[in-house]
Amino acid sequence: MFRERFVSSQEQTILSVFVCFGLVSSIALPPLSVYGLGVYIVTFVSPLLALLVFMFWSKAPVFHFSALFPMLLGLMVCVSALFSWFMGFSSINTRDLVESIKYFQFFPYLLAIPFLGLKSVDIFHRGLFLSAVVVGCIGFFQVLGIGEFISRIYLGADSAHLDSLISGRRITLTGSDPNVGGVIAAFFCVYFFSMYAVSRKFLYVFFSIIFVFLCFLTQSRTALVALVFALSTYFLFFFRAFILYKFVFLVFGFFFLLSMIYFLDLSYLYLGFQYALEGRNNSLNVRLDNMVDAYYRFLQSPVVGLGPAKSSFSTIIDSEYALIIQRYGLLGVFLFFCYFVYLLKLAYSLVCNAWGGSLLIFTLISFMVMMTNNIFSGYQLMSLVVLLNVACILSLRVREAEAKEANL
Numbered sequence: 001m002f003r004e005r006f007v008s009s010q011e012q013t014i015l016s017v018f019v020c021f022g023l024v025s026s027i028a029l030p031p032l033s034v035y036g037l038g039v040y041i042v043t044f045v046s047p048l049l050a051l052l053v054f055m056f057w058s059k060a061p062v063f064h065f066s067a068l069f070p071m072l073l074g075l076m077v078c079v080s081a082l083f084s085w086f087m088g089f090s091s092i093n094t095r096d097l098v099e100s101i102k103y104f105q106f107f108p109y110l111l112a113i114p115f116l117g118l119k120s121v122d123i124f125h126r127g128l129f130l131s132a133v134v135v136g137c138i139g140f141f142q143v144l145g146i147g148e149f150i151s152r153i154y155l156g157a158d159s160a161h162l163d164s165l166i167s168g169r170r171i172t173l174t175g176s177d178p179n180v181g182g183v184i185a186a187f188f189c190v191y192f193f194s195m196y197a198v199s200r201k202f203l204y205v206f207f208s209i210i211f212v213f214l215c216f217l218t219q220s221r222t223a224l225v226a227l228v229f230a231l232s233t234y235f236l237f238f239f240r241a242f243i244l245y246k247f248v249f250l251v252f253g254f255f256f257l258l259s260m261i262y263f264l265d266l267s268y269l270y271l272g273f274q275y276a277l278e279g280r281n282n283s284l285n286v287r288l289d290n291m292v293d294a295y296y297r298f299l300q301s302p303v304v305g306l307g308p309a310k311s312s313f314s315t316i317i318d319s320e321y322a323l324i325i326q327r328y329g330l331l332g333v334f335l336f337f338c339y340f341v342y343l344l345k346l347a348y349s350l351v352c353n354a355w356g357g358s359l360l361i362f363t364l365i366s367f368m369v370m371m372t373n374n375i376f377s378g379y380q381l382m383s384l385v386v387l388l389n390v391a392c393i394l395s396l397r398v399r400e401a402e403a404k405e406a407n408l
Helices: 009-028 041-057 065-087 094-098 107-111 120-144 148-155 162-166 178-199 202-218 221-237 243-263 267-278 282-300 320-349 354-369 382-407
Strands: 032-034 037-039
Touching: 009 041, 009 107, 009 120, 009 382, 041 107, 065 094, 065 107, 065 320, 065 382, 107 382, 120 148, 120 178, 120 202, 120 382, 148 162, 178 202, 178 221, 178 354, 202 221, 221 243, 221 354, 282 320, 320 354, 320 382, 354 382
Parallel strands: none
Antiparallel strands: 032 037
């Protein structure tokens, strides 16, 4: 049920710009320093967006189902933290409750859906194109060894990843670290490939290859494996083309990946895979240890978990699956499972649309990236999920409007 008819076209445009700007700002713009903490603009836009939405609610209160998820995830954090304090698993620390803002901040973005006009989809496309230019330019500045000042703004002057970036070993793009940068590059690769799948314009393939190249240079092993897996799955089962065409495309992709590994100095990438097979990959071993620790902590409070417990346990849990079972127990597993089912169902209903294809592929990427990194519990990447969520719902409305017009 939508109420855009109660909102003028100018108000719809303003609201769409706020939603789009807020969501893409987390990957296109650097964080702002607030009392020594890096806060992304998406967080500042959230309360302003909430005020706009509540103004429209005075005309026609309406709630979209997808807004339930960030609200429930935020409440999940609060319930787990309070339970942990009450049971004595961790000491009282307000930072535990602040963790819920990571989820609550997206509530207004999804509340705005009923009041967005059909033209909002075009605004989202323009916003992503502009952010792709920003991310791509910064990526190539880092590849060429220039723009160190800009990189410091995005990473922070005391970032542990600056030395690796300056030496040219691993670029970060606009991410807070190379792994986040790799997922951002993978996202734009997915977006442009989905645009190609719909329009069949080879310019989009060119853009997609650029971001594959940048993803390689982040040397994020998980992001690369996830990107290859997700794109291959989509291409084999959902891309509309003759089998021969798919075969040729896959062969080309295979040799393209081999050539990238051969011509680029990606020692961190291939040595990481080699050491993993030999059991000598320290990064992987630490993540495995964290998963084991998370399992034993899960056993202490299996229903609602131990909460963020930032005073008692390390805040660095590289695997998001380990983070969920340790902090939020079966409650967290259930909520995240429901969210994934919702996203996959929404994506499948629009799989032949650029937004639906992007959501499907990026959700598959998220499944794999969450093994070793954070998507929803980080500061940047959940914005991409919410953006695709909003865009898919708007695309469904566009399709319904076109079908209705065709029947008249």
